């Protein structure tokens with residue numbers, strides 16, 4: 001990656017809401033801030049009163065069922081759609097129709113339209129790089145990097161019109177990140193990608209976030225493992241933001257107790273009595289030889305294991321059960337049905 005790496009300053013980020021501060025306690029200008037963002041189509045609200053912000057150098061997942069309002073939100077955030085009410089601020093500057101063009105040089109937006117069908121993959125990247133204002137050495141370097149990262153090097157000279165759906169998808173992502181923008185909006189970037197390419201792309205996006213402090217806003221339905229990329233998340237339902245914040249904080253708020261599955265050998269009733277002496281009724285059987293235990297504090301798992309050992313119950317495995325972003329998503333959507 002060519003852009004200068006992140007400064008050493010440790011930014012105390014506020015992925016959603018609040019004011020981020022740097023080491024010296026100075027406020028950090030949010031990369032994206034939406035305030036009361038609303039869009040009506042024909043009198044019907046597609047997006048209602050969205051207020052959230054994303055600090056620079058963060059990856060933020062905008063999630064929600066089909067029709068929840070993700071694309072409409074991103075289109076407003078990128079100046080492609082005028083809000084019915086509310087406002088968008090990018091890098092501390094209010095987004096207006098006049099600014100949109102200037103600000104767009106600092107952002108990358110993935111869309112599957114406007115690929116030049118009659119040009120090759122390489123020619124498409126070069127054409128887009130030139131439009132973004134990349135000069136010759138950077139353009140050549142970035143084109144090669146993008147082709148390698150997306151696994152398109154061996155198709156660099158193929159015409160776009162001859163590409164498979166997944167390859168076109170890769171190219172549309174490549175186009176969005178080609179000029180190393182400070183802020184990138186991605187719409188289902190890994191959908192249609194083979195598993196290897198999806199892993200590579202996710203790894204590259206993480207490097208952009210941690211190495212270049214790129215801010216990434218990602219709309220996706222692919223929740224599995226998304227928390228490894230996104231530290232912040234907003235879940236939309238029916239155009240409203242039903243959950244927003246730091247993923248880890250949201251998970252620990254929603255599931256404050258720690259759950260473990262303990263596989264034991266021998267009499268399960270004896271094992272359950274031994275554990276119950278430590279955790280009360282926060283234990284139940286989960287199969288013939290497995291106990292499901294919920295604890296207030298992580299430390300007490302050692303007391304639980306000690307209690308089993310004292311009763312001569314062999315412990316075969318202790319497996320912590322970590323709630324995931326997928327669990328958070330389903331529980332948030334269910335709460336608002």
Ligand SMILES: Nc1ncnc2c1ncn2[C@@H]1O[C@H](COP(=O)(O)OP(=O)(O)OP(=O)(O)O)[C@@H](O)[C@H]1O
Pocket residue numbers: 041042046064065066067068069070071072073
């Ligand atoms: N141009 C438009 N005219 C009228 N209604 C629209 C328009 N664009 C979007 N909508 C409506 O706004 C709502 C939100 O649509 P949007 O495309 O933002 O959802 P989404 O969350 O991106 O969905 P998906 O996951 O299916 O892509 C939907 O009810 C949709 O029908």
